[in-house]
Amino acid sequence: MNESPRKRNILVGLFIFIGLIFLLAGILMVGNLHETFKKKMQLVTVFDEVNGLQTGANVWLSGVKIGKVKNIRINPSRNVLVTLAIEESAQQFILKDANTKIGTDGLIGNKVVIIYGGTANSATVQDGDTLLVGSTYSTENMMITLQKNNENLLAITTDFKKISHKLTTNEGTVGKLLNDDAMYDNINSIAISLNKASVKSEKLIASLNEYSSKLNKKGTLGNDLVTDTIVFNSIKKSVLELQKMTKSANVFMDNLKEASANPNSTIGVLLHDEKSGASLKRTIENLESSSEKLDEDLKAAQSNFLLRGYFKDKEKEAKKAASQK
Structure with missing residues (x-):
């Protein structure tokens, strides 16, 4: 009879002890009190303003929570010194030249401190180091x-x-x-005209290219004129001589006009004096008649038997000289 109540008390006490253990574990899990027993290191960062950051806020690295904000205080320079309690297991992933910034859990949530960046060849942080603040x-x-x-x-x-x-x-x-349709038609016609002008300009450019290629071809007159200085100098001299001849001809014509206008000069007398002109004409007629008479006398002399042999010998010599040529 006595063993039964005693046994029941032991079982009740055992269940109460187990319940207390589960309750304590639940409290530790819900309140994250188990992190209190983890080894921590401290890092410091300095912000111009913390935008509502509070003590106990989470610290994130690459999306993983690695610690909490331990302390927030204002220094004499009116900057905010934030002390971070970081798990020592995360020390190897935080570099000395890493930056910090203040973020939020979601669009509208609690403020958190985010650690990011750092170069691969930089050393890892040590307890008490200060991290730089990046752009927030x-x-x-x-x-x-x-x-x-x-x-x-x-x-x-x-x-x-x-x-x-x-x-x-x-x-x-x-x-x-x-x-306005009329304005559109005008602009359209202008565009058509510009297209036509463009086509003509292309043809002109093609013609100029062809002409320039011919100028570059050796042996052509254009190439000789452009490249051969001898031909150019010769043409230049010819032009100069032609200019001199033109000037001389102009002077001659001016003198001739001046002389013909003067009735006392020889040409003036011939042009203005009818008697002198008639006398000159008669002289020319007499010369022509005298030439005809000399021809007749020469023919008569050739037919004379005394001189016939002489003229025949002259004719033979002339034929012989012509055959030897």
Whole structure:
């Protein structure tokens, strides 16, 4: 009879002890109190402002929680010194030139400290080291940027509204162009003319290229004129001589006009004095008649028997000289 109540008390006590153990484990798990027993190292970082960061906030590295914010205080320079309690197991992954910034758990959540960056050849941090602060972008900054973007967007939409109004009401060059068929036809005709001019210019360029290629071809007159200095100098001398002859001819014609205008000169007398002209004409006629008479006398002398042999010998000598040539 006595053993049964005693046994029951032992079992009740055992169940109560086991319940207390589970309760203590649950409390430690829910409150993360088990981390209190992990070995920690301290790192320091200095922020201009912490944007609502509180003691006990989580510290993240590559998306993994590696510690908590141990202490937050303001130094004499009005900067905020944040002391981080980091697990020693994460020490090997944090580099001395790593940066820190303040982030949030989600879009609107608790503030956290994020450790990131660092070069591969840098050494790992030691207890008490200070990490540099990288560029941070708070929710307030995001809201300010969004506000500026909204203002810019409003200005753009206002300007676009004005432009669209002008387009629909035939205001401005573009509006008239879109709604005026005559202006469109004029622009179209101008474009066609420009295309034709472009085609003609291409043909002209092709002709110039062909002409230049012929100039580069040796043996042609154009190439000789361009490259051969002897031919060029010869042509230059010919042109100079032609200019001299032209000047001389002009002087001669001027002198001839001046002499012909003077009735006292020889040419003037011949041109203006009828008696002198008639006398000159008679002299020329007498010379022609005298020449005819001399021809007749010569023929008569050749037929004379005394001189016939002489003329025959002369004729033979002339034929012999011609055959020897």
